[in-house]
Every structure is written in C-alpha cells, then in structure tokens.
Amino acid sequence: MTTALLRRSLIRTQVDFDRTGVQYGCLEVPYSQNRSAYGYIPIPIAVFNYGDGPSLLLTGGNHGDEYEGPVALTKLMHWLPGQRLRGRLIIIPALNLPAVLACSRSSPIDGGNLNRLFPGKRDGSVTEMIAHYVESELFPLVDGAIDIHAGGSSFDHLPTLLTAPPPAARAQSDYERLVRAFAAPNALALDMLGEDRTYCAAATRAGIWFLGGEFGGGARCDPDCLAIVESGLRRVLHELGVTPEDTPPAAVHESKRFVVQGRGHYLHTREPGVFEPVFHLGDEVAQGQLAGRLHFPQAPWRAPIELRFEKEGRVMCARTFARVEAGDCLAMLASQAS
Ligand SMILES: [Zn+2]
CATH class of the missing domain: 3.40.630.10 (Zn peptidases)
Known part of the structure; x- marks a missing residue:
C-alpha cells in the first residue's frame, strides 16, 4: 500500500x-x-x-x-x-x-x-x-x-x-x-x-x-x-x-x-458573576462608555463591578447568557471601515 x-x-x-x-x-x-x-x-x-x-x-x-x-x-x-x-x-x-x-x-x-x-x-x-x-x-x-x-x-x-x-x-x-x-x-x-x-x-x-x-x-x-x-x-x-x-x-x-481592531474590541469579564448589560446589539458605543455591571449572587452585599468598553465601535455581537465565568466574552465591537 x-x-x-x-x-x-x-x-x-x-x-x-x-x-x-x-x-x-x-x-x-x-x-x-x-x-x-x-x-x-x-x-x-x-x-x-x-x-x-x-x-x-x-x-x-x-x-x-x-x-x-x-x-x-x-x-x-x-x-x-x-x-x-x-x-x-x-x-x-x-x-x-x-x-x-x-x-x-x-x-x-x-x-x-x-x-x-x-x-x-x-x-x-x-x-x-x-x-x-x-x-x-x-x-x-x-x-x-x-x-x-x-x-x-x-x-x-x-x-x-x-x-x-x-x-x-x-x-x-x-x-x-x-x-x-x-x-x-x-x-x-x-x-x-x-x-x-x-x-x-x-x-x-x-x-x-x-x-x-x-x-x-x-x-x-x-x-x-x-x-x-x-x-x-x-x-x-x-x-x-x-x-x-x-x-x-x-x-x-x-x-x-x-x-475588528484587536483585543480592545472584545469585552471580557475577569470575574465570575451575573452580567447586567446597559447596551443593545447594534449600538454605537464610545471608548470608556459603561457596558454593564457585574453582580455577585453569592455576595449580593458586594458592590457591583462596572465594566467599560475599551474602544469605540458598533456592538456586532452580544452574549446571551447573563451568568458568566472569568474569561467569558460579553460582546464584540467593530469599527466601520473607511
Ligand atoms: Zn459558528
């Protein structure tokens, strides 16, 4: 053979x-x-x-x-x-x-x-x-x-x-x-x-x-x-x-x-919790804009963490599950090409 x-x-x-x-x-x-x-x-x-x-x-x-x-x-x-x-x-x-x-x-x-x-x-x-x-x-x-x-x-x-x-x-x-x-x-x-x-x-x-x-x-x-x-x-x-x-x-x-321009267009969480987004799919967002808050169901007395977009862009995709683990991607942005 x-x-x-x-x-x-x-x-x-x-x-x-x-x-x-x-x-x-x-x-x-x-x-x-x-x-x-x-x-x-x-x-x-x-x-x-x-x-x-x-x-x-x-x-x-x-x-x-x-x-x-x-x-x-x-x-x-x-x-x-x-x-x-x-x-x-x-x-x-x-x-x-x-x-x-x-x-x-x-x-x-x-x-x-x-x-x-x-x-x-x-x-x-x-x-x-x-x-x-x-x-x-x-x-x-x-x-x-x-x-x-x-x-x-x-x-x-x-x-x-x-x-x-x-x-x-x-x-x-x-x-x-x-x-x-x-x-x-x-x-x-x-x-x-x-x-x-x-x-x-x-x-x-x-x-x-x-x-x-x-x-x-x-x-x-x-x-x-x-x-x-x-x-x-x-x-x-x-x-x-x-x-x-x-x-x-x-x-x-x-x-x-x-x-998509590099990692800055991805929103990840570094901690587990429940994510409360304050944006919608398709939104145009600004650099530093509040993306949402991370809540802690096992420690509700703990202050929520605010997560912000690193870069401006359009929200091309957004996570469906509210429950997140450390390292999960919550959204991806993209910039309009010239
Ligand atoms: Zn696929």
Missing part, C-alpha cells in the same frame, strides 16, 4: 462527485461504539453536477447550535432541482451532524469544536476526521466555499457576512462582486490573528475563495436572518452563473463594511 493511499480519508461516500446530475447520499464517518461496533455516522450530502461552470462547497452546521445555515441549505436543496444549473454544487447542510442534533457548538461524541480542528486528522476523533475530509478531499474539488454560521448559544450576532479577500489583486474584484451580490446588511473582514485551525484558514491554505457569515444567534432560527442568508445565496449563485435563468430577490442592503 502506498503512502498516498494511507493518507486518504477513512470517510467513505457512495456519492460520485464527477457524475452528472443530482445525487443525494451521506458521508460515512466510521464510529465504532458499544451499541454499534462496525457503525458509521451518516452526514447527508447533495451534489448537483452540471458540467462546465464553477465548483462550490456550501456548508452549514459547522457549529451545531447555529441553525440558519442548515435550514437555508436544506431549502436550497429542495429549490435547485427546478432550476437550470451550470457547474457543480456540493451541499452539506449539517457538517457536524452530531453537534447539530445535540444543539451544541461542539460534538457530543468527542467534544470537538469543528471550526478549531482544521486540518483535522485522518485517524483522529470523529470531528477531526470530518475536518480532515473537508480539507483534504472536498476543498481540492472546488473553486470556492461558503460556510454559514450564527452566534451559537452564547451570542446574538448582527447579520454579518465574513469576508477573507484573496491575496492576489487580480482575484479581488471577482471576490468583491460576490460580497456585493450577497448584500448582507454588514460585512466584516476577518482578522484571523494567526488562527489557522478554522474552515476559513483551511480554505485559504487550499487556494480557494471563502465567504462565511454570522446570521443570528441564541441557537434559534431567526426568520429575518434566514431570509438574508437564503436571498444572499441565490444572488451569489446567480452572479457566479450557476443559476443563469434565476431572478433572485433584489438586494435590499448595501453592506456596511466593518473591521
């Missing part, structure tokens, strides 16, 4: 990515456990392959408690068969299916946070194997990838497209067309701060373009955010020529552009 064969993913699928037409199937992630010694976890996948044209990967459920992506992609799967299509779409609405079913950011099987596990491991845990499959088997098949997120259980997030403009100048105008086509109310350029374990970082390593996004939060499926994702995907597919005869919903937003 050659080294190349040894390195191939252990995840199997009956789907043939090169076959023309529509296929539904599963990624079979080997999972040997007490109640199923030779079993696997079936992660649903759809492939729409209509020859010449762009090849794209669309994913949701990277984090399990973020439902706008899985619902939008499921609805897209039902809508696409009525369209004339070009190119190839690979759609996985619930990439970390065990986490999606458990309404949990991380996998209930191995505790894995998929979006911090790239490039994954061929012979690792279930979640590591999923990451490895995406990076080593799926990314080489596509020109670009869209991964839809939301704030998860612990955050509410303004509907925001996350962008990672390609380094090559000649690719930037094409990328910008896609950002404009998606037309989310907000667009935030990712600053990875050296983080290389994410889906976005893996896509960048693979040399493909990436669009992500945070659309809602609180483990809900927000109808307004869902509509933004659904219509944004329709416009991007049309812009790319995948659905040439579609008349997608007109864009109603011209994206406001934001950047």
Whole structure:
C-alpha cells in the first residue's frame, strides 16, 4: 500500500462527485461504539453536477447550535432541482451532524469544536476526521466555499457576512462582486490573528475563495436572518452563473463594511458573576462608555463591578447568557471601515 493511499480519508461516500446530475447520499464517518461496533455516522450530502461552470462547497452546521445555515441549505436543496444549473454544487447542510442534533457548538461524541480542528486528522476523533475530509478531499474539488454560521448559544450576532479577500489583486474584484451580490446588511473582514485551525484558514491554505457569515444567534432560527442568508445565496449563485435563468430577490442592503481592531474590541469579564448589560446589539458605543455591571449572587452585599468598553465601535455581537465565568466574552465591537 502506498503512502498516498494511507493518507486518504477513512470517510467513505457512495456519492460520485464527477457524475452528472443530482445525487443525494451521506458521508460515512466510521464510529465504532458499544451499541454499534462496525457503525458509521451518516452526514447527508447533495451534489448537483452540471458540467462546465464553477465548483462550490456550501456548508452549514459547522457549529451545531447555529441553525440558519442548515435550514437555508436544506431549502436550497429542495429549490435547485427546478432550476437550470451550470457547474457543480456540493451541499452539506449539517457538517457536524452530531453537534447539530445535540444543539451544541461542539460534538457530543468527542467534544470537538469543528471550526478549531482544521486540518483535522485522518485517524483522529470523529470531528477531526470530518475536518480532515473537508480539507483534504472536498476543498481540492472546488473553486470556492461558503460556510454559514450564527452566534451559537452564547451570542446574538448582527447579520454579518465574513469576508477573507484573496491575496492576489487580480482575484479581488471577482471576490468583491460576490460580497456585493450577497448584500448582507454588514460585512466584516476577518482578522484571523494567526488562527489557522478554522474552515476559513483551511480554505485559504487550499487556494480557494471563502465567504462565511454570522446570521443570528441564541441557537434559534431567526426568520429575518434566514431570509438574508437564503436571498444572499441565490444572488451569489446567480452572479457566479450557476443559476443563469434565476431572478433572485433584489438586494435590499448595501453592506456596511466593518473591521475588528484587536483585543480592545472584545469585552471580557475577569470575574465570575451575573452580567447586567446597559447596551443593545447594534449600538454605537464610545471608548470608556459603561457596558454593564457585574453582580455577585453569592455576595449580593458586594458592590457591583462596572465594566467599560475599551474602544469605540458598533456592538456586532452580544452574549446571551447573563451568568458568566472569568474569561467569558460579553460582546464584540467593530469599527466601520473607511
Ligand atoms: Zn459558528
């Protein structure tokens, strides 16, 4: 057996990515456990392959408690068969299916946070194997990838497209067309701060373009955010020529552009307690402005601690849970880009 064969993913699928037409199937992630010694976890996948044209990967459920992506992609799967299509779409609405079913950011099987596990491991845990499959088997098949997120259980997030403009100048105008086509109310350029374990970082390593996004939060499926994702995907597919005869919903937003400027844009607590915010999601706040008070349910006679914003900016996401532990993030700000 050659080294190349040894390195191939252990995840199997009956789907043939090169076959023309529509296929539904599963990624079979080997999972040997007490109640199923030779079993696997079936992660649903759809492939729409209509020859010449762009090849794209669309994913949701990277984090399990973020439902706008899985619902939008499921609805897209039902809508696409009525369209004339070009190119190839690979759609996985619930990439970390065990986490999606458990309404949990991380996998209930191995505790894995998929979006911090790239490039994954061929012979690792279930979640590591999923990451490895995406990076080593799926990314080489596509020109670009869209991964839809939301704030998860612990955050509410303004509907925001996350962008990672390609380094090559000649690719930037094409990328910008896609950002404009998606037309989310907000667009935030990712600053990875050296983080290389994410889906976005893996896509960048693979040399493909990436669009992500945070659309809602609180483990809900927000109808307004869902509509933004659904219509944004329709416009991007049309812009790319995948659905040439579609008349997608007109864009109603011209994206406001934001950047996160370092740690000062994050509000953390250094002590445990109960946080009483005095701001709302979407507020413009000033440097030094009161953000809220930390209360101590086990010592209510203790004076509350005031927490202040270190920098000015717009509140892009805010914590949902009032109960906090030391080190928890309470909010993230961003500055409007010039
Ligand atoms: Zn997420």
